[in-house]
Amino acid sequence: VNPRLSASDIPAGFTFAATHCGIKRARLDLGILVSDTPATTAAVFTTNQIVAAPVVASREHLRKSRGQMRGVIVNSGNANCCTKQDGYPASIATASKLAAELGGTDPSQVIVCSTGVIGAPLRVEKILAAVPHIVLNRSAEPGAFEEFARAIMTTDTRPKWATARCRVGGKQVRLVGCANGSGMIEPNMATMLAFIATDAAISPKLLDRALRACVNRTFNSITVDGDTSTNDTVAVLANGHSGAREIRGSSGADYKAFTAALESVCTSLALAIIDDGEGAQRTIEIEIRGAASEKSARQIAKTIANSPLVKTAFAGADPNWGRILAAAGRSGVKFDPRRVNISIAGMTVCRRGCEHPFDERAVHQKMLAKHVPVRVDLRAGSASARVWTCDFTVEYVHINSSYRT
Amino acid sequence: VNPRLSASDIPAGFTFAATHCGIKRARLDLGILVSDTPATTAAVFTTNQIVAAPVVASREHLRKSRGQMRGVIVNSGNANCCTKQDGYPASIATASKLAAELGGTDPSQVIVCSTGVIGAPLRVEKILAAVPHIVLNRSAEPGAFEEFARAIMTTDTRPKWATARCRVGGKQVRLVGCANGSGMIEPNMATMLAFIATDAAISPKLLDRALRACVNRTFNSITVDGDTSTNDTVAVLANGHSGAREIRGSSGADYKAFTAALESVCTSLALAIIDDGEGAQRTIEIEIRGAASEKSARQIAKTIANSPLVKTAFAGADPNWGRILAAAGRSGVKFDPRRVNISIAGMTVCRRGCEHPFDERAVHQKMLAKHVPVRVDLRAGSASARVWTCDFTVEYVHINSSYRT
Numbered sequence: 001v002n003p004r005l006s007a008s009d010i011p012a013g014f015t016f017a018a019t020h021c022g023i024k025r026a027r028l029d030l031g032i033l034v035s036d037t038p039a040t041t042a043a044v045f046t047t048n049q050i051v052a053a054p055v056v057a058s059r060e061h062l063r064k065s066r067g068q069m070r071g072v073i074v075n076s077g078n079a080n081c082c083t084k085q086d087g088y089p090a091s092i093a094t095a096s097k098l099a100a101e102l103g104g105t106d107p108s109q110v111i112v113c114s115t116g117v118i119g120a121p122l123r124v125e126k127i128l129a130a131v132p133h134i135v136l137n138r139s140a141e142p143g144a145f146e147e148f149a150r151a152i153m154t155t156d157t158r159p160k161w162a163t164a165r166c167r168v169g170g171k172q173v174r175l176v177g178c179a180n181g182s183g184m185i186e187p188n189m190a191t192m193l194a195f196i197a198t199d200a201a202i203s204p205k206l207l208d209r210a211l212r213a214c215v216n217r218t219f220n221s222i223t224v225d226g227d228t229s230t231n232d233t234v235a236v237l238a239n240g241h242s243g244a245r246e247i248r249g250s251s252g253a254d255y256k257a258f259t260a261a262l263e264s265v266c267t268s269l270a271l272a273i274i275d276d277g278e279g280a281q282r283t284i285e286i287e288i289r290g291a292a293s294e295k296s297a298r299q300i301a302k303t304i305a306n307s308p309l310v311k312t313a314f315a316g317a318d319p320n321w322g323r324i325l326a327a328a329g330r331s332g333v334k335f336d337p338r339r340v341n342i343s344i345a346g347m348t349v350c351r352r353g354c355e356h357p358f359d360e361r362a363v364h365q366k367m368l369a370k371h372v373p374v375r376v377d378l379r380a381g382s383a384s385a386r387v388w389t390c391d392f393t394v395e396y397v398h399i400n401s402s403y404r405t
Numbered sequence: 406v407n408p409r410l411s412a413s414d415i416p417a418g419f420t421f422a423a424t425h426c427g428i429k430r431a432r433l434d435l436g437i438l439v440s441d442t443p444a445t446t447a448a449v450f451t452t453n454q455i456v457a458a459p460v461v462a463s464r465e466h467l468r469k470s471r472g473q474m475r476g477v478i479v480n481s482g483n484a485n486c487c488t489k490q491d492g493y494p495a496s497i498a499t500a501s502k503l504a505a506e507l508g509g510t511d512p513s514q515v516i517v518c519s520t521g522v523i524g525a526p527l528r529v530e531k532i533l534a535a536v537p538h539i540v541l542n543r544s545a546e547p548g549a550f551e552e553f554a555r556a557i558m559t560t561d562t563r564p565k566w567a568t569a570r571c572r573v574g575g576k577q578v579r580l581v582g583c584a585n586g587s588g589m590i591e592p593n594m595a596t597m598l599a600f601i602a603t604d605a606a607i608s609p610k611l612l613d614r615a616l617r618a619c620v621n622r623t624f625n626s627i628t629v630d631g632d633t634s635t636n637d638t639v640a641v642l643a644n645g646h647s648g649a650r651e652i653r654g655s656s657g658a659d660y661k662a663f664t665a666a667l668e669s670v671c672t673s674l675a676l677a678i679i680d681d682g683e684g685a686q687r688t689i690e691i692e693i694r695g696a697a698s699e700k701s702a703r704q705i706a707k708t709i710a711n712s713p714l715v716k717t718a719f720a721g722a723d724p725n726w727g728r729i730l731a732a733a734g735r736s737g738v739k740f741d742p743r744r745v746n747i748s749i750a751g752m753t754v755c756r757r758g759c760e761h762p763f764d765e766r767a768v769h770q771k772m773l774a775k776h777v778p779v780r781v782d783l784r785a786g787s788a789s790a791r792v793w794t795c796d797f798t799v800e801y802v803h804i805n806s807s808y809r810t
Contacts, residue, residue: 050734050742050758082727082742084759118727119760230731308713308797309805316806322487322523326635329455337455337487353455354489355524392713393806394799400714401721401798 001272002161005142009163011174011199013037013241017138018151021130023077023116023123030130031151032098033195034071034138038109039239040201041069042208044215046232053080053087054112055231057095064108067204069237072111072195073098073131074152076180080114080122081230090124097128101135113193113233115154115180149178152193155399156182156276162268164261168254171244173200175261177236179269182224182276192219194234194269200258201240202247209250210259211236218266221298222388223305224277236262274388275370279395283371284314287386290378296333297385300376303331304387311392317367319360321349328376339379345372406677407566410547414568416579416604418442418646422543423556426535428482428521428528435535436556437503438600439476439543443514444644445606446474447613449620451637458485458492459517460636462500469513472609474642477516477600478503478536479557481585485519485527486635495529502533506540518598518638520559520585554583557598560804561587561681567673569666573659576649578605580666582641584674587629587681597624599639599674605663606645607652614655615664616641623671626703627793628710629682641667679793680775684800688776689719692791695783701738702790705781708736709792716797722772724765726754733781744784750777 003009018031043062045055062069073094080087095110114122138144149159161178181192202210215234240246247254274283286304291297304310307327313320321342329337342350345366349358366372408414423436448467450460467474478499485492500515519527543549554564566583586597607615620639645651652659679688691710696702709715712732718725726747734742747755750771754763771777 048731048734049739050731079727082730082755082759118731119755230734308801312802312805314806315802318806322484325487326453326455326523329453329635334454350487350524354487391806392802394802396713397717397720397797397799397802400717401719401723401796 001275002159003163005145005161005163007142009174009176010140010142010145011176011197011241013199013239014197015138015140016144016148017134018147019130019134021075022126023075028147028151029077030075030127030134031148032071032073032134032138033148033197034102035197035237035239036241037239038068038070039237040204040207041067041111041235041237042204042211043111043233043235044212046230048230050081050230052114052231053083054091054114055233056088057091058111058113058233061095061108061110065106068109069111070102070105070109071098072113072235074113074193075127076152076154077116078114078120078122079116079118079231082119083121086121090122093124094127097131098135101131111235113231115152115193115231118230145176145178152178152180154180155278156180158276160269160272160276162265162272164264166257166261168200168244168247168257171242173198173242173244173258173261175265177265177269179273181273182278192229192232192273194219196236196262196265198236198238199240199242200238200247201242201244202238202258206247206250206255207236207238210255210262213259214263214266217263218270221386222270222274223302224274224390271388274390277390278399279393280390281315281393282369282391284389284391285371285373285386286389287373287375287384288378289375289384290380291383291385292381294383294385297383298387300328300331300333301385301387303327305389308392311389314367314372314391315393317364319344319349319363319367324374324376325350325353335378335380341377341379343375345369406680407564408568410550410566410568412547414579414581415545415547415550416581416602416646418604418644419602420543420545421549421553422539423552424535424539426480427531428480433552433556434482435480435532435539436553437476437478437539437543438553438602439507440602440642440644441646442644443473443475444642445609445612446472446516446640446642447609447616448516448638448640449617451635453635455486455635457519457636458488459496459519460638461493462496463516463518463638466500466513466515470511473514474516475507475510475514476503477518477640479518479598480532481557481559482521483519483525483527484521484523484636487524488526491526495527498529499532502536503540506536516640518636520557520598520636523635550581550583557583557585559585560683561585563681565674565677565681567670569669571662571666573605573649573652573662576647578603578647578649578663578666580670582670582674584678586678587683597634597637597678599624601641601667601670603641603643604645604647605643605652606647606649607643607663611652611655611660612641612643615660615667618664619668619671622668623675626791627675627679628707629679629795676793679795682795683804684798685795686720686798687774687796689794689796690776690778690791691794692778692780692789693783694780694789695785696788696790697786699788699790702788703792705733705736705738706790706792708732710794713797716794719772719777719796720798722769724749724754724768724772729779729781730755730758740783740785746782746784748780750774
């Protein structure tokens with residue numbers, strides 16, 4: 001699924017490293033992503049009001065350093081959330097340790113992230129002890145980036161990364177990103193971390209704008225189970241080492257090219273998360289068309305995407321359009337059911353709110369694919385929205401009911 | 406689970422019957438509940454905007470007859486929903502047939518209900534052919550009521566009924582009710598039918614008030630999967646045959662006694678539905694305390710009750726309080742996480758938003774019970790709300806992903 005990385009995919013001026021520091025049993029659980037020089041950084045965080053200590057610390061650091069960051073340090077296996085008065089100092093100590101090992105960088109130039117179990121105390125001394133070692137061993141090799149991508153995994157079955165390139169003023173700009181997450185995923189920042197490094201030169205304000213636009217169309221448009229988490233973070237670091245001119249203004253060709261490349265990375269990572277959704281057999285793409293507004297289209301799409309009855313029907317490759325229509329009907333958005341057309345895997349199954357005769361075996365066969373598009377046309381307006389989810393399988397329940405996850 | 410019914414449990418002046426008319430294979434699929442004389446009737450219907458034809462017909466009939474109904478006719482196995490132009494005439498024909506067989510009753514004095522598959526054409530001729538037969542065979546025997554309760558089952562594993570009595574002016578008033586439903590259940594009328602017969606005498610306005618109050622605290626406070634259906638109906642028929650004086654005014658002892666009895670029947674039926682929730686092993690009672698308002702308490706309770714991660718944790722009897730707190734945190738209600746206390750099965754697991762040391766094995770053992778209470782205290786106000794749900798098991802997925810349900 002992941003593209004094979006070569007040295008030329010890695011943006012200039014970034015290094016990476018990962019190790020097993022002892023929070024997890026015998027797996028990579030600590031990683032760093034470092035820019036040689038302070039990089040313009042934009043980030044978005046969870047919308048859940050239960051916020052983990054590292055999110056609090058990272059928000060402060062971004063503000064203090066005015067979005068000029070040297071790097072990111074991430075541990076997996078423990079979310080450092082709901083950990084009393086010890087949580088926040090642990091996050092600050094982690095950032096400070098990386099800053100010190102990078103040779104006197106200001107601690108506020110480090111983003112610190114955690115992912116894993118909520119409520120268990122973080123053994124921060126294990127992290128601190130490992131930092132000198134990984135700082136020494138960091139490298140710009142593709143293999144080092146891949147190890148970093150592995151170190152941020154939680155219940156993921158595989159690491160997830162993506163690359164993109166664009167041209168700015170005749171020069172090549174590169175982007176590489178990785179993400180974790182496969183449960184507790186829902187629009188508005190889920191249990192999910194994503195980090196994108198690029199050697200573009202761009203102002204903090206413009207980078208923030210580009211990131212927010214991309215995140216809404218990608219990470220905020222996926223859902224595994226409707227549960228949002230306490231640690232979600234997407235950060236992009238742009239260090240300008242490509243030598244390309246600075247991207248200025250949001251109307252020019254440079255910004256368009258860069259945003260398209262950023263969105264391409266975000267889309268690949270978001271779809272990789274859904275593809276690796278806990279227990280998922282297939283990805284369902286829900287497109288609402290003909291809505292009065294994009295907001296109402298998105299609300300309907302999300303209600304369908306989070307309906308256990310719809311998601312279990314897809315697990316059985318059952319073209320049960322009645323469940324899709326009933327979920328739309330309880331979404332809170334008003335529409336005329338007698339105008340609604342629904343297609344599954346390209347075949348019309350419902351016309352004007354009633355069953356449209358279709359070959360059940362043929363649709364069932366098409367629904368066995370890895371990717372199944374669903375289109376609901378309200379025929380009431382011209383707005384649309386697209387949300388991706390996965391089917392709801394026995395495996396999802398197995399993963400999340402095993403005592404204790 | 407159901408109480409054993411005796412002849413003295415059945416309110417005076419009601420008869421019941423059921424048969425297999427051929428919509429389902431070899432199981433009861435048609436039932437009637439008839440009052441000897443027009444009964445004051447109140448009903449609430451689904452809030453889903455996809456509304457089945459029988460709901461449209463029954464709403465009209467209640468309006469036309471000013472809430473004076475002779476009876477109810479119900480088929481299972483087919484929801485008569487999204488069935489093009491044929492659905493509504495089929496419901497009207499069904500009501501008219503029962504009215505005619507009852508000897509020239511006005512068709513608008515009949516409530517008609519359907520439950521089952523959405524979108525498949527209803528073979529109404531099978532229903533019409535069976536009506537004369539069940540009208541002839543109706544009876545006031547407890548066994549006839551039990552058969553009626555069986556005839557309205559869909560994916561239920563067992564019929565559900567409840568009884569209550571109260572005294573009005575020294576005379577005994579009786580109530581008997583039954584319900585179906587085990588999936589697509591969520592507050593605000595789920596895939597659920599419930600019918601309650603009573604020989605109390607009460608005005609339509611007062612009966613409506615009593616029913617709405619009871620439904621909010623009972624049927625609207627349960628959720629299996631957050632999916633609401635297109636056919637939900639709760640109706641209560643009060644024919645006055647007890648000989649007790651008419652209940653007048655909502656402040657007197659008569660109204661209080663009657664409402665308590667009605668709520669008792671509704672509570673028993675609502676909990677029986679959760680107990681029979683698709684694939685459910687146990688009932689979870691979620692109580693939010695110390696909230697600023699009942700509305701916000703209910704919103705938090707419902708978000709927790711519909712969280713797949715919380716529900717799967719309970720399937721594994723896993724005291725994963727972090728998922729409960731994270732679900733509360735995304736509910737849209739503002740609160741201070743650092744004040745929150747959580748107990749599971751009576752044992753404190755979270756204090757002031759952090760883990761409170763507890764004996765994991767002991768809590769796990771207690772969570773293996775059939776009924777597990779969860780209490781979340783926000784310590785911010787004095788309002789509270791209670792919602793019941795069930796755990797999310799592998800069986801739920803099996804039931805709902807089998808091709809075709």
